[in-house]
Amino acid sequence: MTGVLSVNGTDYSVDLPDDVPLLWVLRDALGLTGTKYGCGVAACGACTVHIDSQAVRSCQVALADFSGAVTTIEGLGTPGALHALQQAWVDHQVAQCGYCQSGQIMQAADLLAVSPAPSDAEIDAAMAGNLCRCGTYPRIRAAVHTAARALREA
The missing domain is CATH 1.10.150.120 ([2Fe-2S]-binding domain)
Structure with missing residues (x-):
C-alpha cells in the first residue's frame, strides 16, 4: 500500500506491502513501540489499538484491510497529560x-x-x-x- 495513514492525529506516508500487519507498521515503520507484540493470533490483546475509536488487535489487521484513524497508547492522552x-x-x-x-x-x-x-x-x-x-x-x-x-x- 502506498498512501497516507493517520495515526494519533498525524498523517504518515507509507509504502509497504498490503499484507503487512498494522502492528508492524506502527512499531517498525513509524517507531511507535508502545503497542506490543504478544501472540500474533489476536488471543492476548497486547497489540490492541483503536481504529476509528474501536478496539482492534493490530496483529490481525493487514494494512490494506482498513481505513480510518488509528490511535495507539502514545496518542491516548494529550501532550503533557495522561489520560x-x-x-x-x-x-x-x-x-x-x-x-x-x-x-x-x-x-x-x-x-x-x-x-x-x-x-x-x-x-x-x-x-x-x-x-x-x-x-x-x-x-x-x-x-x-x-x-x-x-x-x-x-
Missing part, C-alpha cells in the same frame, strides 16, 4: 512486568467509550480477551472504576 486511564493505572500500581498494559488500557478506553459507568461484570467481560501474565486483574478492575469516575466528573 484518566493511564493515571488510574499509575495510582493503582497496576503494572508489574507492564508488557500487556498498553493493550489493557486501550481495551479499557474502548469499554469506557460505550459504558461510562461499567459494572464489575462489564469490565470483566470487556477485558476478558486481554491477558495479564502477572495476574493484576483486581487492580485493572479497580483502575477502570477510578478512571470511569474521573471521566464522568471531568
Whole structure:
C-alpha cells in the first residue's frame, strides 16, 4: 500500500506491502513501540489499538484491510497529560512486568467509550480477551472504576 495513514492525529506516508500487519507498521515503520507484540493470533490483546475509536488487535489487521484513524497508547492522552486511564493505572500500581498494559488500557478506553459507568461484570467481560501474565486483574478492575469516575466528573 502506498498512501497516507493517520495515526494519533498525524498523517504518515507509507509504502509497504498490503499484507503487512498494522502492528508492524506502527512499531517498525513509524517507531511507535508502545503497542506490543504478544501472540500474533489476536488471543492476548497486547497489540490492541483503536481504529476509528474501536478496539482492534493490530496483529490481525493487514494494512490494506482498513481505513480510518488509528490511535495507539502514545496518542491516548494529550501532550503533557495522561489520560484518566493511564493515571488510574499509575495510582493503582497496576503494572508489574507492564508488557500487556498498553493493550489493557486501550481495551479499557474502548469499554469506557460505550459504558461510562461499567459494572464489575462489564469490565470483566470487556477485558476478558486481554491477558495479564502477572495476574493484576483486581487492580485493572479497580483502575477502570477510578478512571470511569474521573471521566464522568471531568
